[in-house]
Amino acid sequence: MDVILHLIDGFGTALRPEYLLFSAVGVILGSFVGVLPGIGPPMTIALLLPLTYTFDPVGAFILFGGIYFGALYGGSITSILMNIPGESGQVVTAIEGYPLAKQGRAGVALSVSLIGAVIAGTIATIGLSFAAPLVAKLASNLQATDYFALMVFAFASVTALVGTSLVRGMLSLFLGLWVGLIGLDFISGQERFTLGIPELYVGINEVLVVIGLFAIGEALYGAARIRSGADPTVPIAGRFWPNRGELRRVWMPWLRGSGLGFFFGSMPTGGSEIPTFLSYSVERRLSKHKDQFGKGAIEGMAGPEAAASASFSGVMVPLLTLGIPTSATAAILLSAFQVYNIQPGPRLFESSDTLVWPFIASLFIGNIMLFAINLPMIRLWVKVLKIPKTFLFAGILVFGTLGVYSISNSFIDLIIVYIVGLSGLFMRRYDFPIAPAILGVILGPLMETQFRRSLDLGGGDFSVFISRPFTVAILLLGVLGRQVGDSSGLKEGEPPVSVVMSKSP
Amino acid sequence: MVPLAVSAGLLFFSFLFLIEARKRTDAHLERHLRAEDASTHLGTVLWVLVVLVVYAVVIGPVGYLVATAAMFAVVSRALGSRRWVLNVGVGIALSAAAYFGFTLLLGVRLPAGFLEMVL
Numbered sequence: 001m002d003v004i005l006h007l008i009d010g011f012g013t014a015l016r017p018e019y020l021l022f023s024a025v026g027v028i029l030g031s032f033v034g035v036l037p038g039i040g041p042p043m044t045i046a047l048l049l050p051l052t053y054t055f056d057p058v059g060a061f062i063l064f065g066g067i068y069f070g071a072l073y074g075g076s077i078t079s080i081l082m083n084i085p086g087e088s089g090q091v092v093t094a095i096e097g098y099p100l101a102k103q104g105r106a107g108v109a110l111s112v113s114l115i116g117a118v119i120a121g122t123i124a125t126i127g128l129s130f131a132a133p134l135v136a137k138l139a140s141n142l143q144a145t146d147y148f149a150l151m152v153f154a155f156a157s158v159t160a161l162v163g164t165s166l167v168r169g170m171l172s173l174f175l176g177l178w179v180g181l182i183g184l185d186f187i188s189g190q191e192r193f194t195l196g197i198p199e200l201y202v203g204i205n206e207v208l209v210v211i212g213l214f215a216i217g218e219a220l221y222g223a224a225r226i227r228s229g230a231d232p233t234v235p236i237a238g239r240f241w242p243n244r245g246e247l248r249r250v251w252m253p254w255l256r257g258s259g260l261g262f263f264f265g266s267m268p269t270g271g272s273e274i275p276t277f278l279s280y281s282v283e284r285r286l287s288k289h290k291d292q293f294g295k296g297a298i299e300g301m302a303g304p305e306a307a308a309s310a311s312f313s314g315v316m317v318p319l320l321t322l323g324i325p326t327s328a329t330a331a332i333l334l335s336a337f338q339v340y341n342i343q344p345g346p347r348l349f350e351s352s353d354t355l356v357w358p359f360i361a362s363l364f365i366g367n368i369m370l371f372a373i374n375l376p377m378i379r380l381w382v383k384v385l386k387i388p389k390t391f392l393f394a395g396i397l398v399f400g401t402l403g404v405y406s407i408s409n410s411f412i413d414l415i416i417v418y419i420v421g422l423s424g425l426f427m428r429r430y431d432f433p434i435a436p437a438i439l440g441v442i443l444g445p446l447m448e449t450q451f452r453r454s455l456d457l458g459g460g461d462f463s464v465f466i467s468r469p470f471t472v473a474i475l476l477l478g479v480l481g482r483q484v485g486d487s488s489g490l491k492e493g494e495p496p497v498s499v500v501m502s503k504s505p
Numbered sequence: 506m507v508p509l510a511v512s513a514g515l516l517f518f519s520f521l522f523l524i525e526a527r528k529r530t531d532a533h534l535e536r537h538l539r540a541e542d543a544s545t546h547l548g549t550v551l552w553v554l555v556v557l558v559v560y561a562v563v564i565g566p567v568g569y570l571v572a573t574a575a576m577f578a579v580v581s582r583a584l585g586s587r588r589w590v591l592n593v594g595v596g597i598a599l600s601a602a603a604y605f606g607f608t609l610l611l612g613v614r615l616p617a618g619f620l621e622m623v624l
Contacts, residue, residue, distance in 0.1 A: 054611050165534065167521045174515040181508050192508055223553050224545040226584050390586040391595055394577045397557065402573075402603050405564065406613040414561035418554065425550060431537045448507045 003129055010357030014365055019062050022055075023362055026066020027369045028377075033067075034074020035381045036392055038222065040086030041312075042328040042438070043214035044071035047396070049207060049336060050403035057340040057355055062362040064333060069121060069363075069370045072309060076113045077381055080301075081106060081234050087328075089272030089311070092280045092304040098234070099296030107240035112250055112298060113305045114374060115242075120258035120306035121367040124313035127262045129360055132349070136321040139346040144453035145465055147322070149474035151447040153268050154324050159436045168432045175423075176440020179204055187452070199412040206335040208404055209441045212417040213434055215400035217424015219393040224425065226389055233385050236378075242298075250302035253283050257306030264307075265314020271327040271435075272311040276304040313363060320344050320356060323446070328435040331442040552583040568618015573600035 013019065029051075033044040048067055052060035075086035080097035093113065100109040142150075159169040182193045183203025194200040242250065257279045264275040283303040284293050293300050318324045323344040325331040337344055348356055374381070387395075404417045427434060458464025466472055529535060560576040577596030578589070586592055607613040 050613075051611065054613065165525075167518055167525055168534075170514070170518045171522055174511060174518060177511045178515055181511060220550050220553060223580075223584055224547055224550045226546075226549060388586065390581045390584040393584060394580040394596075395599060397553070397580060398573055398577055398599055398603065401557075401560070401576075402607065405569075406607060406615065409565070409614060409616065411561055411565065414564075415558070418557050418561070422554065429538075429541050429545065431534055444511075451507065 003133060006133075006357045007129055007361060010359075010361035011364075013058065013354070013358035014062060014361040019059060019358070019362065020365065022059050022063045023066040023365050023369050024373060026063040026068075027070040027366060027373050030067035030070020030072075031074040031370075031374055031377070031381060032070075032384060034071035034086065035077050035384045036074075036387070036396075037078050037082055037084045037385065037389075038086060038218060039071075039396075040075055040090070041068055041071040042087065042210075042332055042435075043218060044068075044074075045329060045332050045336075046207075046210040046214045047399055047403060049210070049332065050406050052336070053339065053406075057342060058358050060336065060340065061355065061359045062366075064336065065359065065362045065366045066369060068312060068329065069117070069309070069366045070374075072312065073114060073117055073370055073374055074381065076117070076305060077110060077378070078385065080109045080113065081236075081382065081385060087272070089276045089304075089308040092276050093301055093308075095280075095294065096297055096301035099294070100298060100301065101234040103296055105296070105298075106234055106236045108242050108246060109298070109301060110236070110378060111240050112242050112246070112302050114371065114378075116250065116254045116257065116302050116306040117309040118367050118371045119254050120261060120310040121313060121370070122364065123255075123258040124262040124265070124310035125360065125363045125367065127266070127310075128313045128316050128363070131266060131317050132321055132356075132360070135317055136346045136349040139321050142322075142346075142470075143468065144450045144457055145468055145471040146474065147324075148447060148450040148454050148465070149471045150268055150322060150324055151443055151450065153474050153477055154318075154326050154443065155436070155439060155447075157268065158271065158326065158439050159433075165431075168430070169436050172427065172432045172434070173436035173440045176209075176437035177444040178440075179209060179420075179437075180441040180444035181448075197412075199410070204416060204441075205407065205413070206338075206442050207407065208413060208417045209420055210332050210335065210438060211400050211403050212420025213424040213427070213437060215396050215403075216417055216421025217428060217434075219396040219400065220421055220425040221428045222389065222393040222396075224429070226393070233382075236382055246298055249289075249299045252286075253279070253299045253303035254306045256282060257303035258310040260303075261307035261310025262314040265311030266317035267314075268318055268322075268324065268326055271315070272308045275307040275311045275314075279303040279307040316360075316363075320348060321346060323348075325439065325443060328438045331435075331438050335442050549583060553580055556580055556583065565616050566618060569615040570600050570604050571618060573603065 029048055030044055033039055033047060034041065045064060045067055052063055055063065075090050076093050076097070079085045079090045079094040080101050083094050083098040085091045085094045097109045097113065100106065155173060159173050160166060178193070182200055184190070184201045185192055191201070260279045260282070261272070261275040264278065265272065280300055280303065283299050284290060287293065287297060287299055289297055315327050315330045318326055319330045319334060321344070323334065325334045334344065342348070342355065400417070401414065404413050407413065424434065427437070454464050455462070458467070465475070556576060556579050560572055564572045574593065574596040577599055578592040581592040581596070582589070604615060608615055
């Protein structure tokens with residue numbers, strides 16, 4: 001029972017007072033920023049990333065864990081009370097949660113969502129603790145070609161599953177890959193797309209792209225729509241705790257959602273879109289109250305909420321063991337790992353288990369913190385929703401700029417981040433998915449490295465990619481993934497966030 | 506090799522998108538764009554961008570505190586908040602919190618500008 005020993009060890013570190021404080025601060029910051037309308041978990045982490053540069057890695061990642069769970073729950077509050085989901089995994093929460101709130105059951109919706117998130121987060125973190133070491137052990141047999149194939153697969157699935165158009169998804173992905181190439185090629189020393197500007201030789205820092213696309217892009221987009229009127233907020237009314245009848249309706253969806261979320265989150269397809277929509281359709285099929293779906297069915301919110309929370313811990317499996325991010329949030333976490341010169345992968349569990357296990361332990365603690373902190377503070381978060389939008393967007397610009405400027409006090413960095421932000425605005429306007437671009441920037445350079453290693457292995461011969469069955473299988477899956485995504489019936493529920501978002505004004 | 510592949514992919518999908526856009530086959534995008542046109546004003550964005558570029562230029566010489574407070578106030582005005590006193594007040598509070606929070610608590614270096622003597 002190695003795992004248990006490691007976990008106890010991890011708890012020993014994560015329970016140190018300063019780390020407990022980090023976790024609590026993370027949950028509070030995450031909830032606060034996540035509650036702001038339209039700000040999802042990836043943007044919250046992007047905005048708060050520069051805060052952690054002065055911390056030690058363990059502290060920083062404990063803070064991230066707290067921020068993530070906080071941001072997820074903050075986003076649920078906004079989805080339920082304002083019908084504005086922060087990311088595609090929360091669309092379902094808005095579909096069922098907002099009608100519930102309008103019926104005067106906002107309190108119950110919020111508590112069901114919170115309890116479900118905590119239960120699912122805990123179950124999925126248990127899953128992570130046991131699955132990750134196993135996967136890491138399997139992964140130590142993988143070669144460069146396999147990694148290359150897995151990365152292609154991750155690109156394909158994220159691009160195919162997010163958004164409504166494959167063409168726009170691919171364009172977004174290739175834009176990201178292209179930005180990832182800018183700079184000096186670190187092996188041959190050739191300049192790539194630098195236009196002769198010396199500041200670009202080192203490449204474009206991933207943090208600039210992340211903050212630009214999410215924070216600045218969102219603020220500019222918000223600025224464009226600001227004159228279209230305010231979104232109504234439903235006040236919290238009625239009782240807060242679910243009654244016995246409601247509990248009976250939601251406990252199974254919680255458990256099913258947890259299972260679906262962890263399972264699909266830990267697959268290389270990743271992300272929270274598939275598990276949440278799958279959980280929604282499962283609950284609709286199983287429910288005795290089918291007629292309530294779309295009009296405030298509490299089980300239709302409880303399941304997907306649990307799935308979203310569980311999928312976060314699931315996504316940690318490929319991220320920690322293979323170094324492959326399968327969602328925008330995971331990609332940002334990977335870039336944070338790189339800031340600390342930590343390369344996730346099978347060796348992470350051998351070389352720096354003083355980092356991994358405290359981090360996993362802190363996910364457990366973060367879940368409990370989420371419950372303990374948000375229960376008394378929920379009424380405060382509702383007040384945050386009332387911040388005028390003008391100040392909200394101006395504030396995002398201030399903190400987005402601060403995050404970039406604090407890296408190296410550079411004028412060029414600021415100009416780059418504003419250009420990226422402007423691209424983010426147009427991507428939102430023309431309905432391009434953001435996640436593939438983020439993944440391209442962060443994972444692209446790693447994929448090139450694996451590609452080169454593969455060719456080295458094969459002595460420069462491309463047949464190296466078809467010499468191993470595993471590589472071929474994964475590559476084929478990546479190519480065929482699109483068809484699978486189409487036929488799985490997910491499209492039936494009209495996933496696109498933008499549809500729901502554009503209904504809200 | 507990789508740059509070539511990426512450029513080729515970029516061109517290929519740009520071309521596909523161009524064809525798609527010319528033929529107007531994507532009903533979802535059409536709907537999305539009509540909603541966008543109805544609810545967005547890109548003029549506002551232009552103003553905000555001008556302010557941001559000016560901000561990037563002056564932040565070094567003028568200093569973080571003053572430049573940020575001014576940026577916040579002007580952007581708020583561009584977004585439609587007409588109460589100047591409130592805009593400036595919130596701007597000063599926010600930039601002071603950010604400046605002192607980052608420099609004193611987190612040890613990040615930010616330009617003090619002409620307030621260097623005082624701070």
